[in-house]
Amino acid sequence: MTPVVEKIGAAVDQWVAANQAALSATRRHLHAHPELGYAEFETTSFLEERLRHHGLTPRRLPTGTGLTVDVGAGGGPVVVLRADIDALPLNDLKEVPYASTREGLAHACGHDVHTTVVLGVAVALASLDGLPGTVRCVFQPAEETVPGGATEVVASGVLDGASRAFALHCDPSIPAGTIGLRTGPITAACDRMDVTLTGPGGHTARPQLTVDLVDALGRLITDVPGLLSRQVDPRTGMSLVWGAVNAGVAANAIPQRGQLRGTVRVLDREAWKGAEELMRSLVTRVAAATGAEVDVDYIRGVPPVVNDPRAVALMRSAALETVGSDHVVLSAQSMGGEDFGWFADVMPIALARLGTHGGGAPLDLHRGTFDVDERALGVGVRLLARTALHALEADAEPQHSGPPAPPRTRRPAPGDTSSRPSVEETHRR
Ligand SMILES: [Zn+2]
Ligand SMILES: [Zn+2]
Known part of the structure; x- marks a missing residue:
């Protein structure tokens, strides 16, 4: 661990310890107010307000929902942390105070958790000095559609200038406090x-x-x-x-x-x-x-999400510092789909699995009963913040700068949504 990762990482740990209740409150607010892909207007406004409140300058994506925000003093390498913000068209079957308030809509894929985690990283890092570069937080719409809101993010150019992108996804098959990693394909x-x-x-x-x-x-x-x-x-x-x-x-x-x-x-x-x-x-x-x-x-x-070996290595360093070697596990390749794979068209990516099971009956994604152990929120913030720090340090060091980013192979015209099917037609998995 370099001194910068050690110092800022420890400060993020302290931020998380002091903000556990606030993280839960954010997640519960999002959970109670789910919105479908490309209709995440309230979610986007909520994020915008929170980011502005902490002195950041978010910019909306051209799609009208979703946004991107740069954290850092400017200059240096740029790494991307991506969250997806949309919910699913199914009923929330849980009897909890934060259950969905909207008939037929639920955050049953944990995107409320992903959004809370990346928002937490943005706010935590914004309160600290000495960030060795820029952390670009992308709150992406419509992951649950085909071909997915990630295509719009790639087309919009908001990833330009960044060297790597990282994301995480809730995994109810492993306990909260555990992180799953895998090099190579992790979804199908x-x-x-x-x-x-x-x-x-x-x-x-x-x-x-x-x-x-x-x-x-x-x-x-x-x-x-x-x-x-x-x-x-x-x-x-x-x-x-x-x-x-x-x-x-x-x-x-x-x-x-x-x-x-x-x-x-x-x-x-x-x-x-x-x-x-x-x-x-x-x-x-x-x-x-x-x-x-x-x-x-x-x-x-x-496409499948294919995790880049170097990006996974950076994430592994962060995971070991976050939960220790006993709680970092090999993740199996899922037959499910995940539109983060489109980001790999323009840069190396890595997606981690965030353990969310809190004991009791097994839970699965895309079910009305899906819920998480909220201790995972702090783990997610610490993991992604440290991942970003490791990546910034790696990309600032000439010996690790590696070959230039691969050429763009897929970049439709910005705003070209003519072939986008409706959410009803395209909801998958
Ligand atoms: Zn899903
Ligand atoms: Zn998902």
């Missing part, structure tokens, strides 16, 4: 594919005179996943699983139209890039043998 990509087959229809007595659409659907159902397993490296974990099949009504009539819907999940980012082309080609090849007309609607979701 999940795309959606809808296949529509059409044909002339006809009598089941004479399939030779038409296209047997139900038979064609059956071939696609079994042959496409089967062929896929022989066309991709099994280690990429690419899988196609159908979730819906619909065609026909009468026992003796061949229908004119049938539809399949399924999800494509991929653990590997490179393989994900080629997934759409591969799926379209497999479906087209199998359908061609049947004579049916085929239309494929492929909806790309989010």
Whole structure:
């Protein structure tokens, strides 16, 4: 630990010890007032007011919700801490004083915790002198949508000039006071594919005179996943699983139209890039043998979050100082999606798992019963503050400056939301 990390890190520890109740109050306020993706107006105003109150100058994102704020005296390296601020369209089933006050809306993915943690880091660091660079806190909208509010953050340019980005996500499978880390992929990509087959229809007595659409659907159902397993490296974990099949009504009539819907999940980012082309080609090849007309609607979701080894190493130093080696665990790769993966288009990233289980029955994300042990809030603040300090120190040292940031590979025009599906259509996981 360098003297700067030691000194400012200890000051953050003191800040957390003195502000535990305030952190809980913030989290409970957010928890009671959830808002859906791109509609987080009250949440954004709340954050704006709190940041201004502590002498900071937040700027709204071009999307209208979400904001970014720079902490530090200016100059030096810039590192990003990212929180997501949106909630889910489901009922809060908990009987607690801070339960959601809004019918059909709940912070069931812990984004209230992520927001409280990054706000806490911003306020804590703003009260301290000697920060060796700039900590850019990004409060991002609409994580729970496809392709996710992270795409708007990347497109808006607010990440320009930063060297690395860090985030955390609640993990109810590990106890509060524990931090999960993993180098490489930590979440999965999940795309959606809808296949529509059409044909002339006809009598089941004479399939030779038409296209047997139900038979064609059956071939696609079994042959496409089967062929896929022989066309991709099994280690990429690419899988196609159908979730819906619909065609026909009468026992003796061949229908004119049938539809399949399924999800494509991929653990590997490179393989994900080629997934759409591969799926379209497999479906087209199998359908061609049947004579049916085929239309494929492929909806790309989010890429896997692939944790950069160096960024994880910085986070590990912070985690060891925060909770000690007995409480830093290896995190498993999740099949869930997380739009923070888009940040990796422009810089190295690392996402940590923040243990939130406080004992009692097992809890899971995206359920109305989800709650956290609020001791995790202080752990999160200390972890991300120290991570930022380590990263600033590393990026200030010439011997660790490393190669320049990778070139941008994906940057849609700012404000280009023309292809953004609605929250209802896109809610996932
Ligand atoms: Zn979620
Ligand atoms: Zn989440």
